[in-house]
Amino acid sequence: MKIQNMIKKITIAVLSVAMMLAPIVNIKAASTDVVDTSKTGSITIHKYDMTAAKQAGVNTSQFTSTGKQDAAAEAALEKYAIKGVEFSYLRVGDVEQQSENGKIQMIYELPTTIQQILGLTSSDAAKTEGSKTYFTSQQINEKLAKALEDNTVTKDKLEDYMGKNGIAMDETNANGVTSKDKLPLGLYLIVETKAPENVTYTTNPWFVQLPSTDSKGDDWFYDVICYPKNETGNPTLDKRVRNNPDQDNVTTANTDRLADFTSARNEYKYQSTVTASKAERLDYQFISKLPHITSSTTYLSTYTFNDTMAKGMTYGKDAVIAIYETKDAADRTNVNNVEKSGALAVWKSSDTDPKFAATYGKSGDDPTIKIEMTKAGLKELNKKYSDKYMVVYYTAKVNTDDSVILGDKGNSNDVSLTWKRTNTNYYDILKDKCIVYSYGYDLTKKFSDSKGDATKVKFVVKNKTDNYYLVARADRAGVYQVTGKSAKEADATQFSPSSDGKLVINGIEGDEYGFTETHSDAGYSLLKKEVIVKVTETKADITPTKANITGIQSKSDTDSTANDGVPNGTALKNDVTVQLTAASATVDDTKATMTKHDDSGNAYINMQITNQKQFMLPMTGGAGNYLLIIAGVVVTGCGILILNKNRRRSQR
Numbered sequence: 001m002k003i004q005n006m007i008k009k010i011t012i013a014v015l016s017v018a019m020m021l022a023p024i025v026n027i028k029a030a031s032t033d034v035v036d037t038s039k040t041g042s043i044t045i046h047k048y049d050m051t052a053a054k055q056a057g058v059n060t061s062q063f064t065s066t067g068k069q070d071a072a073a074e075a076a077l078e079k080y081a082i083k084g085v086e087f088s089y090l091r092v093g094d095v096e097q098q099s100e101n102g103k104i105q106m107i108y109e110l111p112t113t114i115q116q117i118l119g120l121t122s123s124d125a126a127k128t129e130g131s132k133t134y135f136t137s138q139q140i141n142e143k144l145a146k147a148l149e150d151n152t153v154t155k156d157k158l159e160d161y162m163g164k165n166g167i168a169m170d171e172t173n174a175n176g177v178t179s180k181d182k183l184p185l186g187l188y189l190i191v192e193t194k195a196p197e198n199v200t201y202t203t204n205p206w207f208v209q210l211p212s213t214d215s216k217g218d219d220w221f222y223d224v225i226c227y228p229k230n231e232t233g234n235p236t237l238d239k240r241v242r243n244n245p246d247q248d249n250v251t252t253a254n255t256d257r258l259a260d261f262t263s264a265r266n267e268y269k270y271q272s273t274v275t276a277s278k279a280e281r282l283d284y285q286f287i288s289k290l291p292h293i294t295s296s297t298t299y300l301s302t303y304t305f306n307d308t309m310a311k312g313m314t315y316g317k318d319a320v321i322a323i324y325e326t327k328d329a330a331d332r333t334n335v336n337n338v339e340k341s342g343a344l345a346v347w348k349s350s351d352t353d354p355k356f357a358a359t360y361g362k363s364g365d366d367p368t369i370k371i372e373m374t375k376a377g378l379k380e381l382n383k384k385y386s387d388k389y390m391v392v393y394y395t396a397k398v399n400t401d402d403s404v405i406l407g408d409k410g411n412s413n414d415v416s417l418t419w420k421r422t423n424t425n426y427y428d429i430l431k432d433k434c435i436v437y438s439y440g441y442d443l444t445k446k447f448s449d450s451k452g453d454a455t456k457v458k459f460v461v462k463n464k465t466d467n468y469y470l471v472a473r474a475d476r477a478g479v480y481q482v483t484g485k486s487a488k489e490a491d492a493t494q495f496s497p498s499s500d501g502k503l504v505i506n507g508i509e510g511d512e513y514g515f516t517e518t519h520s521d522a523g524y525s526l527l528k529k530e531v532i533v534k535v536t537e538t539k540a541d542i543t544p545t546k547a548n549i550t551g552i553q554s555k556s557d558t559d560s561t562a563n564d565g566v567p568n569g570t571a572l573k574n575d576v577t578v579q580l581t582a583a584s585a586t587v588d589d590t591k592a593t594m595t596k597h598d599d600s601g602n603a604y605i606n607m608q609i610t611n612q613k614q615f616m617l618p619m620t621g622g623a624g625n626y627l628l629i630i631a632g633v634v635v636t637g638c639g640i641l642i643l644n645k646n647r648r649r650s651q652r
Contacts, residue, residue, distance in 0.1 A: 033219070035185070041210030041222040042181035043188065047085045047172045048077040048227070056080075069225060081176025086194030088166035091186045095209060096134060098127055107134035108187045108209075117157045118143040140207060148204055152383055155295035158205045162191040181223075185210045190226070195297050195423050202294040203228035236289040237417045237544055239432040240270035244281045244334070244395070270331055273410070275437045275537035277463075277470075278400045278482040278507025281316070282436065283334040285393050286415050287327055293386035300378055302420040302427065305392060309367040310411035312404030313436065316395035319358045319371060321347040327389040335393040344388065347377070355380060369394065398438065400473065400481045404507055407596065407603030408538045408582050410435040431576050432544035437537050438507050439583065442595065442604040445501040447524060448612045454501040457611070458494040458519040464532075465511035469493075472505065482507035494518065504604075510537025510583065517609070524611040532588055533605060539581035 050060050053076075063073040093109025107126045110133060115121075120135060120143050127134040147154040171194070172178045187209055192202040206228075211220040276282055286305060293299060309315060318335050322343035333341040347355040355377030361368035371392055373381065381390075398404060398411075405411050417430045441461075445454045455477075461470040463485075469492030472480040478498030482505065486492050497503040514530040583602040585592045597603030 035211060035220055037185065039185070039211070039222050040182045041185055041224065042179060042183060043089060043169075043190070043208060043210070044177065044179035044223070044225045045087055045169070045172070045190070046074065046077075046225070046227050047082045047176040047178075049080045049082050050077075053077055053080045063227070070227065073227060078175070081172070081174065082196070083172055083174050083176065084194075084196035085172040085176075085178070085192065087169045087178060088162040088191050088193040089169060089180060089183075090162060090166040090189050091184060092189050092207075093132070093134075093187050095185070095187055096127070098134070105136060107136055108140060108207075109134050110140070110187075113161060114189070117154060117161065118147050144205070144207070152293060152295050152299075152386070155202070155205065158189070158191050159193055159295050159297060162189070162193055166191065166193070168193065183210055185222075192228075192297070202297050204294075234428070235291040235417065235419060235430065236287075236546075237415065237430040237432045238287045239413065239415045239434045239544070240272060240285050240287070241274050241413065241434045241436060242268055242270045242283050243274055243276060244283050271434075272542040273435045273437065273538070273540045275439075275510035276398050277438065277485075277509045278398045278404060279484050280398045280509070282313075282396055282398070283393070284396055284413065284434075285330065285334075285391055286417075286432070287330055288390045288392075288417055289327075290381060290385055290388050290390055291419070291421075293382050296382075297423055299382045299422045300373075300419060301422050302418060303373040303378060303381065304418045305369075305371040305415055306418065307369040307371070307413065307415045309369075309396060309413050310405065310436075311367060312399050312411045312438075313367060313396045313413070314399055315360055315367065315369060316397065317358075317360050319349065319369060319392060319394040321356055321371070322391050322393065323347075323385055324389045324391065327391070330389065330391045333391075333393065335395055338393055344385070345380070398436065398507065400483045400507070402481075402506070404438055405597065405600050406438055406440050406506065407594075407600035408437075408580055409600035410437045410538060410540070414576075430545050433542060433576050433578070435538075435540050435542070435578075437510065437583070439510060439535055439537075439585075439602075440508060440597065440604045441503070441505040441533075441607060443497070443503040443505075443607045443609065445497040445503060446608060446610040447521070448610060452521040452524050452611060453499075454497040454521075455499055456496075456519060456521040457517065458496050459503070460489055460492045460494060460516050460518055461505070462489075462492075462514045462516070462530075463509075463511050464514050470495075470505070470508070478502045479504045480506065508535070510535040515607075515609075517611075520611050523614055525614050526611075527609065531607070531609070533592070533607070534586045534589075535605060536584045538583040538602070541579040543577045545576060 053060055058076055058080075060077075063070060063076075092111055092114055096107050096109070098105050098107045105126070110118075110120065112133070115133065115135075118140070120139065122128070122133070124135060124139055124143075125133050126136050126139075166189075169178045169180050187207060189205060189207055191205045195202055206226075208224055208226070210224065211222040212224055213219070214221055270283070270285060274282065286307070288305075291298075291300070316335075320335055320338055322330070322333070322338050322341060323345045324330055324341075324343055329341045329343065339346050349356060349358040353376050354374055357370075357372050357374055359370040359372070396413075412433055412435050414431065414433045418427050420427045445457055447454075462468070463470065468485040468487060469489055470482055471484040471486050471491070472482045472493045472495070474480050476498075478496070478500075480493070480495060480503075495503055495505060511534075513533045513535070515533065516530040517527040520526050583594065585594055585605040587605070587607055593606040594602040595604045595606055
């Protein structure tokens with residue numbers, strides 16, 4: 001009896017892979033301790049969406065293999081049942097009890113092709129009898145687990161094998177259940193061979209023995225219930241931007257401490273929004289966690305990014321793709337150093353066998369990028385990079401003309417990810433965006449007596465936050481476009497108002513600035529000290545779209561329409577949301593008024609600077625000169641009279 005119990009316990013091992021995926025439950029146990037070979041068996045499979053269950057707060061880790069029907073699991077997961085899944089089964093061989101030289105064990109027959117797929121060799125065989133080869137459950141379990149580590153290769157082979165040799169079960173019903181009864185006893189291979197479009201993850205193949213021993217090792221049971229754990233690994237999308245630290249560092253005092261410089265400022269971290277001056281180069285990225293790719297059933301057949309920039313920005317046409325195990329490295333990388341970032345792979349459109357194609361629209365009216373995976377790229381994604389992070393890097397420059405939107409409306413950069421799996425008839429679409437904010441000064445120059453010449457007045461403007469001076473181009477009298485930065489005041493632009501006293505500077509970032517008046521009109525006093533202007537940039541809380549169980553689906557790659565019970569063609573309401581906190585400014589610590597730029601609020605900081613007349617000093621000409629002349633004449637006359645008087649005295 002001890003030997004029999006040991007044998008029975010050994011047979012349980014064959015179910016270890018299935019138990020990781022599928023608790024096996026006895027619904028009708030035999031009353032004897034030995035197999036009744038006159039019986040038949042059955043296999044029942046329950047299919048649930050564990051991703052949705054977890055998101056809803058169901059603790060799926062509580063469900064473990066007990067060898068009994070798990071009524072609690074069925075009740076908890078009932079509303080997450082997945083309809084339309086096809087499993088195929090195949091009786092792969094006999095189950096034998098081997099007894100040689102006093103060594104007794106259970107062994108299992110496997111066909112040659114299955115052996116090859118799993119990596120089993122003749123040297124691994126526990127027994128070879130004619131054309132039949134037998135292995136232990138331990139060998140089968142270990143080889144299967146090892147083979148499935150190659151991403152999709154083994155699953156593809158098993159799916160292909162079962163497609164040619166297996167028998168398809170009925171698709172899972174509304175309760176997510178399918179079953180097959182009156183099955184001959186033996187060892188069975190179960191493979192998920194068809195998934196509906198709302199399933200993005202196919203279960204790993206597993207073996208089932210009919211009959212099986214219950215978890216306590218007491219009895220045989222002939223009807224097996226499996227609960228394969230499925231996840232729906234839809235992709236994600238996150239669009240981000242930052243100021244380029246390599247560029248900015250050139251004009252700062254921290255030229256020898258780039259690492260400290262870039263880590264000290266929030267603007268050099270990738271985020272949903274950033275403030276930038278005109279002519280500034282920005283680093284962009286969008287991160288997509290690749291979906292869970294299990295086999296050819298759920299392969300990606302389309303993976304395309306469409307990126308649209310505001311007209312005030314110009315693409316650098318330098319897109320490069322990197323793939324990471326985690327996204328941490330993506331935060332420290334830009335297009336210039338991606339090859340040193342520790343990426344699993346780095347792709348360029350100029351590669352000999354490119355993995356993606358980059359198509360750039362024309363500047364201005366069509367500022368777009370299309371990043372589309374090629375056949376070679378899709379093949380590599382499907383084979384190697386399930387659940388990895390794909391990051392697309394590129395740069396863009398803020399234009400130096402009036403195309404840049406100033407103020408709270410900002411310069412939006414919208415991206416969409418369109419993907420499709422081999423098992424879907426729809427395209428799935430995700431969207432996200434980031435926004436670049438810029439501002440301007442609207443300064444009015446006045447004179448206390450309203451007689452001064454404003455064109456004689458000059459200012460230099462220093463960004464005190466980043467330690468650089470503004471360099472700009474005068475489009476017309478009193479209107480400037482920022483075009484760059486200078487580390488030295490001598491190279492800074494001398495801003496001068498128009499004759500009516502208006503000075504407009506377009507394209508500054510949200511920082512602290514110092515206005516220093518370097519020249520005024522004759523007879524008027526310069527400002528005592530620089531005027532301090534602080535600009536607090538617009539903040540935006542951006543929420544991207546998220547895929548639900550079935551994704552955001554449409555029948556074409558340009559039409560975003562929902563398929564979750566909504567007729568195709570109905571406008572998709574699930575879109576990116578943006579919550580704004582408006583910009584603000586102070587001038588010398590006093591709140592300043594900000595006005596619109598077209599329909600964009602809080603665009604210009606309004607300032608008024610008045611030069612006072614100088615105090616009058618005593619003059620060295622005019623009436624004063626006449627008095628001196630008269631005094632001189634009087635003195636000379638007195639001298640002559642005295643001289644004549646002395647002469648007369650001497651003559652006497």
